[in-house]
Amino acid sequence: xxxxxxxxxxxxxxxxxxxxxxxxxxxxxxxxxxxxxxxxxxxxxxxxxxxxxxxxxxxxxxxxxxxxxxxxxxxxxxxxxxxxxxxxxxxxxxxxxxxxxxxxxxxxxxxxxxxxxxxxxxxxxxxxxxxxxxxxxxxxxxxxxxxxxxxxxxxxxxxxxxxxxxxxxxxxxxxxxxxxxxxxxxxxxxxxxxxxxxxxxxxxxxxxxxxxxxxxxxxxxxxxxxxxxxxxxxxxxxxxxxxxxxxxxxxxxxxxxxxxxxxxxxxxxxxxxxxxxxxxxxxxxxxxxxxxxxxxxxxxxxxxxxxxxxxxxxxxxxxxxxxxxxxxxxxxxxxxxxxxxxxxxxxxxxxxxxxxxxxxxxxxxxxxxxxxxxxxxxxxxxxxxxxxxxxxxxxxxxxxxxxxxxxxxxxxxxxxxxxxxxxxxxxxxxxxxxxxxxxxxxxxxxxxxxxxxxxxxxxxxxxxxxxxxxxxxxxxxxxxxxxxxxxxxxxxxxxxxxxxxxxxxxxxxxxxxxxxxxxxxxxxxxxxxxxxxxxxxxxxxxxxxxxxxxxxxxxxxxxxxxxxxxxxxxxxxxxxxxxxxxxxxxxxxxxxxxxxxxxxxxxxxxxxxxxxxxxxxxxxxxxxxxxxxxxxxxxxxxxxxxxxxxxxxxxxxxxxxxxxxxxxxx
Numbered sequence: 001x002x003x004x005x006x007x008x009x010x011x012x013x014x015x016x017x018x019x020x021x022x023x024x025x026x027x028x029x030x031x032x033x034x035x036x037x038x039x040x041x042x043x044x045x046x047x048x049x050x051x052x053x054x055x056x057x058x059x060x061x062x063x064x065x066x067x068x069x070x071x072x073x074x075x076x077x078x079x080x081x082x083x084x085x086x087x088x089x090x091x092x093x094x095x096x097x098x099x100x101x102x103x104x105x106x107x108x109x110x111x112x113x114x115x116x117x118x119x120x121x122x123x124x125x126x127x128x129x130x131x132x133x134x135x136x137x138x139x140x141x142x143x144x145x146x147x148x149x150x151x152x153x154x155x156x157x158x159x160x161x162x163x164x165x166x167x168x169x170x171x172x173x174x175x176x177x178x179x180x181x182x183x184x185x186x187x188x189x190x191x192x193x194x195x196x197x198x199x200x201x202x203x204x205x206x207x208x209x210x211x212x213x214x215x216x217x218x219x220x221x222x223x224x225x226x227x228x229x230x231x232x233x234x235x236x237x238x239x240x241x242x243x244x245x246x247x248x249x250x251x252x253x254x255x256x257x258x259x260x261x262x263x264x265x266x267x268x269x270x271x272x273x274x275x276x277x278x279x280x281x282x283x284x285x286x287x288x289x290x291x292x293x294x295x296x297x298x299x300x301x302x303x304x305x306x307x308x309x310x311x312x313x314x315x316x317x318x319x320x321x322x323x324x325x326x327x328x329x330x331x332x333x334x335x336x337x338x339x340x341x342x343x344x345x346x347x348x349x350x351x352x353x354x355x356x357x358x359x360x361x362x363x364x365x366x367x368x369x370x371x372x373x374x375x376x377x378x379x380x381x382x383x384x385x386x387x388x389x390x391x392x393x394x395x396x397x398x399x400x401x402x403x404x405x406x407x408x409x410x411x412x413x414x415x416x417x418x419x420x421x422x423x424x425x426x427x428x429x430x431x432x433x434x435x436x437x438x439x440x441x442x443x444x445x446x447x448x449x450x451x452x453x454x455x456x457x458x459x460x461x462x463x464x465x466x467x468x469x470x471x472x473x474x475x476x477x478x479x480x481x482x483x484x485x486x487x488x489x490x491x492x493x494x495x496x497x498x499x500x501x502x503x504x505x506x507x508x509x510x511x512x513x514x515x516x517x518x519x520x521x522x523x524x525x526x527x528x529x530x531x532x533x534x535x536x537x538x539x540x541x542x543x544x545x546x547x548x549x550x551x552x553x554x555x556x557x558x559x560x561x562x563x564x565x566x567x568x569x570x571x572x573x574x575x576x577x578x579x580x581x582x583x584x585x586x587x588x589x590x591x592x593x594x595x596x597x598x599x600x601x602x603x604x605x606x607x608x609x610x611x612x613x614x615x616x617x618x619x620x621x622x623x624x625x626x627x628x629x630x631x632x633x634x635x636x637x638x639x640x641x642x643x644x645x646x647x648x649x650x651x652x653x654x655x656x657x658x659x660x661x662x663x664x665x666x
Contacts, residue, residue: 014366034409177327263429294337378521
């Protein structure tokens, strides 16, 4: 980036770091957000683009890029000026414009963002009829949350109306994401640690997901569906917005095809009935949904002490102007719910709401911190609740455009994510890991959720026991699930390791082993077992490095896991006098496989950048990244290309003494 174009730079928030790690481990589009809405009315596309450009100029978050190479801590760099990626399509003449939109969304998900180039966003305006448009806003979740998305869209439409009336928008002061980061740094970590340790005390086993709906999806049908979609897309004749052809008369069209995730919309009457119940007992929708989900988990697992996650806005009232900040402010917090079967539903929910009010005071703690303060081995929970209560003005009589069919495009890395969208008709939907859950089972689960919501609203004074009988849902049993006790993932032990178990040789290896066991939930842990082979993911990696920093006072980048993926190698790295500056340029990312190894030089990029590339090559392709030895910030040791190449060849021959060699680069 041109240094003259840099406005400011600042570190990432904890949740942003988790998203960055996940994106680099999988693919950038793993965090892609598709925020969409349908526009109705006489639209001036040029003015709409100008409104977008003005709003982007007001919010530093929308002009930021993320950088992690050659620095010890990832940073976001805000550019003074950026060019907005803007695309227009005119699909009025297509026979099936809705299918074309669905195909476009599928293709757009495969267009990953370069996180180091601002803006990490793009806008597509699709004309469907003379007065109907689909607006697709693609961005990365690392930069924005749902509240911020609604905030941005409101401002875009407001400024569009001002431009239509001949009133150029005037800049007004607005708080920035940097303000939030400073506030976050000032919070009392000790007080949060004390609260969460007490809140999670005694909880040691993650609540299992509903076993009754697990199944294997039809992968052949899904592959066939995707292939058909690609063929249809290739056959679609996409015409530019600037086409001079006369369009056909405007005709009504049905809503755009919904998200592939199962969803269920309650009737307006049922929604009103539930809202009346909530108002009369001074309860929030969030409390009701949390209670019902806890009862679902209880019914399937038999556990009376349940734990799951929920998203919170992160917009605490003691930060002035927080409602107007654009950025990733949301947080993911654990919700622990005790099932009191003899209490009435309304009493139980009121107690749960009081509990959550106390939690809100410490909602600033990061997921990694909370995990470290708990007694749970491995991941704290695997199901998440999201209430999409965003401040988006979908209908406004003062606007020339009518906005509807609003979709947030939420992404999730959890096994099950339940999304609740308030409104005149309450909508429930589920995002789930395809390989673990059958779609029919997820649909049935949504129906069970709806049934329990209605049961509580119909008779709030009945007991919890009456709402959830002992066997409310069909639960298939297998030899490992013969009783109703919670199902846990077995830890690796000496038998599983088939004789390849190695114990610590020194105090440092022992201390590291204890930390890795605590984070991964693997007991006992072999010091030569790979972090990734034991189920290590992005969130666990952040937790691991946080704990090692606290207990061992070591500050290393996450990419170290590729150079030292097990305890023995990590201990050896830490034992060096200069563990960072003496790193090898050769980073083993994938060491298994029968094929000749591929040595890949990534230019100035950190080896972590090529993890997904290695994964795409398959499990039988050994892959070694070659990175500059000065990426950690140390002095440059090789001043010529020849010297650097000689060092790389020396390290390649340590892995493969004889040729021929496979060498690649970027």
